[in-house]
C-alpha cells in the first residue's frame with residue numbers, strides 16, 4: 001500500500017484513547033493567547049510552530065522528571081474558568097478531528113487553583129468544555145474525564161472524593177501521575193480504599209520509570225483496574241531465542257485478568273522507558289495476548305496524535321487495520337463506561353467503522 005493510502009485509512013479509522021493528559025495536549029496558539037491574556041511571561045517563545053517544537057524537544061530528555069517540567073507552562077495558563085473551558089473544548093474537537101470516537105482525558109485539578117478556583121469549579125469548567133467540544137464535533141466523539149492525584153503531593157484522598165462526587169457528571173474515574181521514583185503508589189492507599197468503598201474506577205501510572213515492582217504494587221496493593229504505561233511488565237517476561245516467552249507470576253496475572261495496559265510509545269521514547277519504535281514492547285505484549293491499548297499520553301508534549309501513533313506502529317511492525325481494530329476494541333472494553341455504552345460503541349461505531357475501511 002502506498003504511504004498516502006495508509007495515511008488515508010489511518011485518518012478514517014475509529015480510534016479510542018484511554019490515556020491522554022488535558023494539560024499535555026493544548027494547541028500551541030492557544031497557550032500563547034492565554035499567556036498574553038493572563039500576563040504569563042514564562043513561555044520560551046511566542047511563535048506557535050516554535051513552541052510546538054520547543055515542547056517536544058524539551059520533553060525528549062530521557063528522563064520522566066525532565067519531561068514533566070514542561071507542564072509548568074501549560075498549567076500556568078489553565079487557571080481560570082474560561083481557560084479551562086476553552087482548553088477542554090478544543091481538546092475534544094482536536095481528538096474528534098483525528099478520528100477519535102471515545103476519549104478519557106485526565107488532568108490534576110489541584111494544579112489549577114492558582115487564580116482562586118475551587119476544586120469543584122475546576123471540574124465543572126472542564127466538564128462544560130468537554131460537552132461543548134462534543135457538540136462542536138457533532139456528536140462524533142464521547143469524552144469522559146479522569147481526575148488525577150499527583151504522586152508527590154498529599155491531596156489524593158481529596159481528589160478521590162472529588163471523583164466520586166462528580167462521577168455522574170462526566171467524570172469516569174481516577175488516576176495518579178507525576179514522578180514515579182520515590183513516590184510509590186501505596187503512599188496513596190487511603191485514596192484507593194475510598195474509591196473501592198465507593199465502587200469507583202481507577203487506573204495508576206506505573207511501570208514507566210520504575211520496574212515491574214511498581215506494577216505489582218499498583219495492581220495487588222492498590223487495586224488498579226488498568227495500568228498507565230505498564231511497559232516495564234517486560235521485566236517479568238523472559239523471551240527465548242526461538243521466540244517463545246516465559247511469563248513470571250505477575251505478568252501472567254496481568255495478562256490472565258485482562259488488565260489493560262495504556263501504552264504510549266512516543267512518550268516512552270522521550271522519557272527513556274523504551275529505546276525505539278522497532279524494539280518497543282507493545283508488539284511483544286500484543287503477541288502474548290495482553291490487553292494492549294494504544295495512546296498518545298501528551299499530544300503537545302510528545303508531539304503526537306492517535307494517527308501518528310498508528311503510523312509509527314505501521315512503520316515499525318507492519319500492522320494493518322485489523323490490529324488497530326483490536327487495539328480500539330480493547331480500549332473500549334477497558335473504558336470506565338457502563339457496559340451497555342461500551343457495547344454500543346463497539347457494535348455501532350468501532351466495528352462498522354473498520355468494516356467500511358475494507
Ligand SMILES: O=c1[nH]cnc2c1ncn2[C@@H]1O[C@H](CO)[C@@H](O)[C@H]1O
Nearest residue numbers: 021068071106107108148177178205
Ligand atoms: O507519562 C506520564 N507519567 C507521569 N506523569 C505524567 C505523565 N504525563 C503527564 N504526567 C503528569 O500528569 C499531570 C496531570 O495531567 C501533568 O501535569 C504531568 O505532571
Ligand SMILES: [Zn+2]
Nearest residue numbers: 021205228297
Ligand atoms: Zn501519562
